[in-house]
Amino acid sequence: MIAVRDKTEQILAAAAAAFIKKGFQATTQEIAKEADVAEITLFRKFSTKQNLFITVMKKVLETQFDAKLMKLAEEENTEVFLKEVINNRLDVLSENAPMVRMLISESLMGNLTEELQLPEIIFNSIKKALDHHFQRKEIPVDTELCARQLGGIFLSYIILPNDRPYHNLKTEEKNALLERYTKSVLSML
Template sequence: MKGLRDKTDQILKAAVTVFVKKGLQATTQEIAKEADVAEVTLYRKFATKQNLFITVIKHVLENQFNSHVMKLANEGNTEYFFKSIIENRLEVLSKNTPLVKMLISESLMGNLTEEIDLPNIIFTSLKHGLDHHFDEEDVNTELCARQLGGIFLSHIVLPNQHPFHTLDRMEKDKLVEKYAKSLKVLI
């Protein structure tokens, strides 16, 4: 069974590499070549390129973008809650910039289903976490979620000399502090 799992992991890693470079335009031949497997192996395991893409993206989203927003939403201190979300999401997104850019591009072209539409996933998870955190308060959580989403996406889309994950601890803390203060104005 381990050999089967290894082969699947090999295909998933190769597919991420190829999809990041080419998006949904990637061919199964390119993926098979990158994975060093026969193209028929891809079809046997995933049936279609679309199934492979969805499997790959779900795998990455579960492993790399699994949000801790709901856990953090239980935090009573709103400033700590904001800082924790901002730092966590910027770190994960920054480390995965090529993949995130590809997902944003595919999303803007309308090529992603709701279950793998990263901008929608980010917004929805933020909105749910904010709704939970501000349960009894009159706070426009949609506006807060949009503000947070804008912060995160700006770090991916706009030119950035120093990606977040490469900053030192003090630089990260300063940036997170500024963003958290900008959010407090909304509540």
């Protein structure tokens, strides 16, 4: 049984690398070669390239993009909460920039299912955390507008050119950036 799980993980890792590099255009032959399996093994396990793509991307998105926000929403201090959310999202997006760019590109070309629309995933996870934070504090806030502003910050940081990726900035550079972004969001609350 362990060998099956290992083989599946091997396929998922190879598929993730291929899809991040080439998007949905990566071929099953390339993935099978990288995973060191027969191409038929991919189809036995996932039936279609689309299913493999969805499985890989959902796994990556679940582990990288949604795991921490609800825990951060428990923070009592709104300014600290926003700084932590902004820092966490910029770190995750920056560290996964090739995958993020690929998902945005595939989304714009109409190659993704609704469940893999990265901008919507980012928006919905932020809004959910904002709703939770402000409901706990019993403060009426337009969380949709706030989530849109935060989503714009996050996506623009990936799409627009930067001198260095966020995750490579020095602590003081990150803190200065976090301070500016947080003040911007707080000003609209």
